[in-house]
Amino acid sequence: MKLKQKDLLGLEYLSKEEIELILQTAKPFKQLFTRTVKKVPTLRGKTVVLLFYEVSTRTRTSFELAAKRLSADTVNINVASSSVVKGESLIDTAKTIEALKADFVIIRHSMSGAAHIIAKTISASIINAGDGMHEHPTQGLLDMFTIMEKKGKIKGLNVAIIGDISHSRVAKSNIWGLNKLGANVFVIGPSTMIPMEVEKMNVEVHHDISKIIHKLDVINILRIQKERQEQHLFPTLEEYSELFGINSGKLSNAKKDLLILHPGPMNRGIEISSSIADSKNSVITEQVTNGVAVRMAVLYLLAGGDGGQGEIINS
Amino acid sequence: MKLLILNGIVCDPANKFNQKADVLVENGKIISVGKISKNKSNVKVIDAKGKIVVPGLIDIHTHLREPGREDEETIKSGTRAASMGGFTTVCAMANTQPVVDSVSGVKFILATAKQEGVINVFPVGAITKGSNGVELAEIGKMKGAGVIAISDDGRPVMNANIMRRALEYTKMLDLTLISHCEDTNLSANGEINEGYISTVLGLKGIPKQAEEIMVARDIALCELTGGRLHIAHISTRHSVELVREAKKRGINVTAETAPHYFSLTDEYVKETDYNTNTKMNPPLRTKEDVKAICEGLADGTINCIASDHAPHLAEEKEQEFKLAPFGIIGLETVLPLVITNLVNKKIISLNDAISKLTCNPAKALGLKKGSMSAGSDADITIIDLNKTKIIEKFESKCKNSPFIGMKLSGFATTTIVAGKVIVDGGQIVSD
Ligand SMILES: [Zn+2]
Ligand SMILES: [Zn+2]
Numbered sequence: 142m143k144l145k146q147k148d149l150l151g152l153e154y155l156s157k158e159e160i161e162l163i164l165q166t167a168k169p170f171k172q173l174f175t176r177t178v179k180k181v182p183t184l185r186g187k188t189v190v191l192l193f194y195e196v197s198t199r200t201r202t203s204f205e206l207a208a209k210r211l212s213a214d215t216v217n218i219n220v221a222s223s224s225v226v227k228g229e230s231l232i233d234t235a236k237t238i239e240a241l242k243a244d245f246v247i248i249r250h251s252m253s254g255a256a257h258i259i260a261k262t263i264s265a266s267i268i269n270a271g272d273g274m275h276e277h278p279t280q281g282l283l284d285m286f287t288i289m290e291k292k293g294k295i296k297g298l299n300v301a302i303i304g305d306i307s308h309s310r311v312a313k314s315n316i317w318g319l320n321k322l323g324a325n326v327f328v329i330g331p332s333t334m335i336p337m338e339v340e341k342m343n344v345e346v347h348h349d350i351s352k353i354i355h356k357l358d359v360i361n362i363l364r365i366q367k368e369r370q371e372q373h374l375f376p377t378l379e380e381y382s383e384l385f386g387i388n389s390g391k392l393s394n395a396k397k398d399l400l401i402l403h404p405g406p407m408n409r410g411i412e413i414s415s416s417i418a419d420s421k422n423s424v425i426t427e428q429v430t431n432g433v434a435v436r437m438a439v440l441y442l443l444a445g446g447d448g449g450q451g452e453i454i455n456s
Numbered sequence: 457m458k459l460l461i462l463n464g465i466v467c468d469p470a471n472k473f474n475q476k477a478d479v480l481v482e483n484g485k486i487i488s489v490g491k492i493s494k495n496k497s498n499v500k501v502i503d504a505k506g507k508i509v510v511p512g513l514i515d516i517h518t519h520l521r522e523p524g525r526e527d528e529e530t531i532k533s534g535t536r537a538a539s540m541g542g543f544t545t546v547c548a549m550a551n552t553q554p555v556v557d558s559v560s561g562v563k564f565i566l567a568t569a570k571q572e573g574v575i576n577v578f579p580v581g582a583i584t585k586g587s588n589g590v591e592l593a594e595i596g597k598m599k600g601a602g603v604i605a606i607s608d609d610g611r612p613v614m615n616a617n618i619m620r621r622a623l624e625y626t627k628m629l630d631l632t633l634i635s636h637c638e639d640t641n642l643s644a645n646g647e648i649n650e651g652y653i654s655t656v657l658g659l660k661g662i663p664k665q666a667e668e669i670m671v672a673r674d675i676a677l678c679e680l681t682g683g684r685l686h687i688a689h690i691s692t693r694h695s696v697e698l699v700r701e702a703k704k705r706g707i708n709v710t711a712e713t714a715p716h717y718f719s720l721t722d723e724y725v726k727e728t729d730y731n732t733n734t735k736m737n738p739p740l741r742t743k744e745d746v747k748a749i750c751e752g753l754a755d756g757t758i759n760c761i762a763s764d765h766a767p768h769l770a771e772e773k774e775q776e777f778k779l780a781p782f783g784i785i786g787l788e789t790v791l792p793l794v795i796t797n798l799v800n801k802k803i804i805s806l807n808d809a810i811s812k813l814t815c816n817p818a819k820a821l822g823l824k825k826g827s828m829s830a831g832s833d834a835d836i837t838i839i840d841l842n843k844t845k846i847i848e849k850f851e852s853k854c855k856n857s858p859f860i861g862m863k864l865s866g867f868a869t870t871t872i873v874a875g876k877v878i879v880d881g882g883q884i885v886s887d
Binding site: 255338 | 658660777
């Protein structure tokens, strides 16, 4: 099986089978990390452009490492600091990248739909590394990979996403992906941060985690942006922390094997307490490792690979 | 200079006239409508067999962009586009650069239109200086110079007290105030209608209430002042209900919608994958709203259909959705969208459709236009209801239309202004 499109713009546009293919394919790549030489020649001669309009050391490093472990050449374009692209339109930038003969463009942008513009403009494979409030598909995939690894399945699990659902591309990608794989998805947050008609995405909305904590298998805690206070979305960080921050008190009724995810970077003491972040239930650091494996799988599959494990390891 | 239009079906809603008839024009005026003998000397004859002959269409809401943004549109290019769309009159909104908020601005529009325009241009003056919503513009002096209405369109008048005074003042001057209903605190940074689609696309939503609150407010102020209020580009179900209710109570309010609000929903933003030609203000709404707009058109709550022609350059629109400006062109697609999506689908009759493009806008603003009564200006549009075309080329300087690629029916073939043929056979013949 192969991926149907040249691009990965969001999990909304992938089928259940395609998502499963990516998760399956990530497994042998993760095994590779235990070797002394963590590199395969799969993408030798290919060029991966990392086009970042928003600073994100984490995601950029993860993608860069994924590309390098597949032996691709990488080019970083940080638009925020680049004078070349200053004031240039996204379409013109895309055309410039096309002229560089890039095979992959990994784009991070503060505006929704930016990855779609690039995908429509050039023939390289586009990977959306987060666009505005829309999607962050590889983060959704790595979250699902981590859940799958720890729980052995996704179907039937009760998964809650906690925080600013409105502005979170991580939440959107998780909702699409988890639903496709058969999880029951809950979103929990202040009513000012729950987007309109989100129930139509097949999620249950809650404002008090204590009411449902006993049945949850996974909680994915989103980072809170402090500047949302200025947009009148919550009164103070202290109040947010008291009502929606996750600490051991809030989890007293939780299942023993509750899995705790956070896309990072964390605001310790605000949306997550240190004791929870560092607890045995937390898989936050493993998410980082899994991110590289999942991104390798995505690059490999978009390059035309069919997920055959022998091919990956022996190539 | 005589002109004889033979064998057409004359549809003149102002005079409740709808039958096969000939039209005789002389010296820029309509002489008679009826059976006219062909044996006249020195007459230009137009055969309108199989076509509909209507009073020249009036666009109550056009952005011509001159002065200030002549790269997007000029009075010349905009009126040419209008003539191709079957319009003989456009009302030019005041939000040019600078804003038309003084006598000199009004004079500039009228003089340029006279020199370079191919159809009638009626200037709309601003309500407030610079359309800043702070101080009233010199509305009385602008009326003296020729404005036919006032509006800060593009922006609302957020201060209710200023809106009250504007309505009181225009009542004295017998002038209509056109309101752009938008609470900008609620709509701030918004990109599309707030709902499932904005959630899924991750675009900032504009709630319907941003419009409805202001429709309700302006109706209340209209009641308070007894002024004459015209609500621009109505787009939601509740707005339609508010206007319907106000009319029942005898409040002096009229309303317009634009073809996109009865033709498209916010789902089209998703279907077209963030195509910025679906970005307009107010935004495309939901199926429920489209249905209510159609009902409002059918029962007469919505009096007029306007283009809200808002040209923007390709490079302005070909950006991230958030960065792209609001607005689409419309002059050349209003008529086929009305015919295709309203008349052919039997939502309203052809007669009602024509009234919303002729006598109703004229009445809303008190213009002596929009009828084919003997002695009136010979502004006439001939429509071929069966002409079908794929939308692709425009006379406008800009191409920001979400309807590109769509197959529509019902186009103007001839446009006549004051007895002069501007468009014939679907082509501009006069410069
Ligand atoms: Zn407006
Ligand atoms: Zn307008």
